[in-house]
Each structure stands twice: as structure tokens, then as C-alpha cells.
Amino acid sequence: MPTDQNRVHEGRNAMKIAVCGYGRAGKAMIESILESNEHELSAVLCRDGSENASGNLSEVLYGERLSRLPDLSITPMSEAVQALDPGQVDVVVDFSHKDSALSFVEMCGIIHSNLVICTTGHSPEEIALVGELATEKSIGVVYAPNLTVGINLLMEFVAKLSKVFGDASFEILEKHPPDKAKPTATAGLIARSIGNGEIPVHSIRLDGFVGVHEVVASNGLERIVVSHESLSRGAFACGALAAAAFVCGKVGLYTMEDVVNDLGE
Numbered sequence: 001m002p003t004d005q006n007r008v009h010e011g012r013n014a015m016k017i018a019v020c021g022y023g024r025a026g027k028a029m030i031e032s033i034l035e036s037n038e039h040e041l042s043a044v045l046c047r048d049g050s051e052n053a054s055g056n057l058s059e060v061l062y063g064e065r066l067s068r069l070p071d072l073s074i075t076p077m078s079e080a081v082q083a084l085d086p087g088q089v090d091v092v093v094d095f096s097h098k099d100s101a102l103s104f105v106e107m108c109g110i111i112h113s114n115l116v117i118c119t120t121g122h123s124p125e126e127i128a129l130v131g132e133l134a135t136e137k138s139i140g141v142v143y144a145p146n147l148t149v150g151i152n153l154l155m156e157f158v159a160k161l162s163k164v165f166g167d168a169s170f171e172i173l174e175k176h177p178p179d180k181a182k183p184t185a186t187a188g189l190i191a192r193s194i195g196n197g198e199i200p201v202h203s204i205r206l207d208g209f210v211g212v213h214e215v216v217a218s219n220g221l222e223r224i225v226v227s228h229e230s231l232s233r234g235a236f237a238c239g240a241l242a243a244a245a246f247v248c249g250k251v252g253l254y255t256m257e258d259v260v261n262d263l264g265e
């Protein structure tokens with residue numbers, strides 16, 4: 001009979017998940033965990049000084065106490081180590097702010113939890129440091145600037161396209177809501193997977209978009225357009241759950257490419 005911990009490590013069963021950030025993406029993550037009827041929402045964390053620190057989760061998210069939500073209060077990050085026992089959380093999923101990532105690696109080291117970093121805007125140096133710390137603290141971390149399975153498959157395809165269409169020109173178009181910084185981290189990843197010099201990136205910011213990335217390639221004889229759209233933030237939550245299942249039981253730094261390769265096994 002496998003223990004709960006073994007089941008998590010096989011990535012097929014219930015995980016105890018703490019979510020940091022309960023904005024647009026964090027809220028979708030929380031809802032996906034609750035709707036799964038499988039995973040447990042062990043905690044929701046916020047920055048110290050947030051107006052919602054210690055607030056009731058249901059009241060913060062929906063303005064009222066709903067019976068379908070657990071009776072959880074939102075834990076400020078500085079209290080998380082005292083509030084969470086080792087073993088209480090299998091994986092922390094961070095949808096908060098880029099400035100918190102290193103604190104989360106430290107915290108996860110103490111509470112023996114793994115971590116999925118979903119925030120964007122990190123420097124390569126910071127991610128290298130995250131990797132060193134993850135190994136030092138014997139925890140698994142996935143860093144995933146784009147959590148969707150589709151974008152990660154798109155990158156595989158455009159890498160191949162760029163090899164086969166050696167003389168083609170590529171451009172990227174991305175569409176997001178008005179407050180999203182330009183360009184997206186994903187556009188940078190796609191440009192790197194094309195790897196064909198400087199790739200122009202065009203950004204549109206309008207209400208209604210969740211996340212669209214398009215690659216247009218032409219060699220003068222053929223034009224290929226590859227497009228991916230996240231239709232709801234549930235797409236990010238779904239990818240984050242796959243990353244969480246993947247990383248439990250691992251040590252060191254992984255990418256969403258590792259997660260998607262594992263899904264295809």
C-alpha cells in the first residue's frame with residue numbers, strides 16, 4: 001500500500017498545495033485545486049503588509065463566506081514558516097510577484113516543500129541562483145514563464161521550422177490585457193527557440209485577451225503562421241498542476257519543457 005507521500009511522488013494522486021497570490025491567475029489556481037476534488041488547498045499566502053493579510057479567503061475572493069470554500073485565512077509570508085509544518089505542503093505554487101521568488105525557495109527549504117514559480121520578469125542570474133538554492137536545500141523547483149502545454153509545443157515546432165527554413169524571417173505578435181508589461185516573457189522564450197538573430201516582437205494591449213502568442217515565418221515562397229491562445233486562466237492553472245505533480249519528489253531546477261516532455265512519455 002503506497003503512502004500518501006509516495007503517491008504524490010508518482011505524480012498521479014492528491015497533492016497538498018499552497019498558493020501564493022490570489023489575483024487573476026492565483027484565483028484560477030485556487031479554483032482548480034478546489035474543483036479537482038482530489039488535491040488539497042493547504043494554505044494561501046500573501047505579502048506582508050497586504051490589506052488581505054489574515055483575511056478570510058472566501059470573503060477576500062468573493063465578498064462572502066461560501067460553503068464550498070475551506071475556512072482558510074490568508075497567511076502573510078513572514079508567518080508562513082511558523083504556520084506550516086514540514087509535511088503540511090507538498091508544493092507551493094507562486095502566482096504573486098517576481099520579487100518573492102527567492103524568499104519562497106528559502107521558505108520551501110525550511111518546510112520541505114517543492115515549488116512552482118509562475119511569476120514572470122526574473123533575470124537569468126536570479127533563476128540560476130534559484131537553481132543553486134534548490135539543489136542546496138534538496139527541493140524541486142519548476143520555473144515556468146508560460147505554463148500552457150500548447151505554448152511549449154509551439155516552441156518545439158518553431159525551433160524545427162527555423163532549422164528547416166534556414167533563410168526565413170520570423171516575427172512574433174503577442175496580445176494581453178492592458179496592464180501586462182511588454183513584451184511577455186513568453187515572447188522572449190519563443191524568440192530564443194527560433195534562435196535566428198533578433199526577432200521583432202509586436203505587442204497589443206486590450207481588454208478581453210488572456211494571452212495570445214503568434215509566430216509568423218516567411219521565406220518569400222511560403223508563409224507559416226502558428227498561433228496559441230489561452231482562452232481562460234484555467235489554462236495556466238492546469239499547467240501549474242501538471243508542473244506541481246512533476247516536481248514532487250525531484251531535486252533541482254526544471255522547466256516547463258521538462259514537464260511537457262514528461263507528459264508525452
Ligand SMILES: NC(=O)C1=CN([C@@H]2O[C@H](COP(=O)(O)OP(=O)(O)OC[C@H]3O[C@@H](n4cnc5c(N)ncnc54)[C@H](OP(=O)(O)O)[C@@H]3O)[C@@H](O)[C@H]2O)C=CC1
Pocket residue numbers: 020021022023024025026046047050051052094095096097098099100118119120144145146147148236
Ligand atoms: N507563467 C504563466 O504562464 C503565467 C504567469 N503569470 C504571472 O503571475 C503573476 C500574477 O499575475 P496576475 O494574477 O495576473 O496578477 P494580479 O495583479 O491579478 O495578482 C497579483 C497577486 O500577487 C499579490 N502581490 C502583489 N505584489 C506582491 C508582492 N510583492 N509579493 C507577494 N505578493 C504580491 C497580489 O495581492 P496583494 O496585493 O494583496 O499582495 C495579488 O494576489 C505575474 O507575475 C504574472 O506574470 C500569470 C499568468 C500566467
Ligand SMILES: O=C(O)C1=N[C@H](C(=O)O)C[C@H](O)C1
Pocket residue numbers: 120145146180183184185186187210211212230
Ligand atoms: O501575466 C500573464 O498573464 C501572462 N504572462 C506570461 C508571460 O509574461 O510570458 C504569458 C501568459 O500568456 C500570460
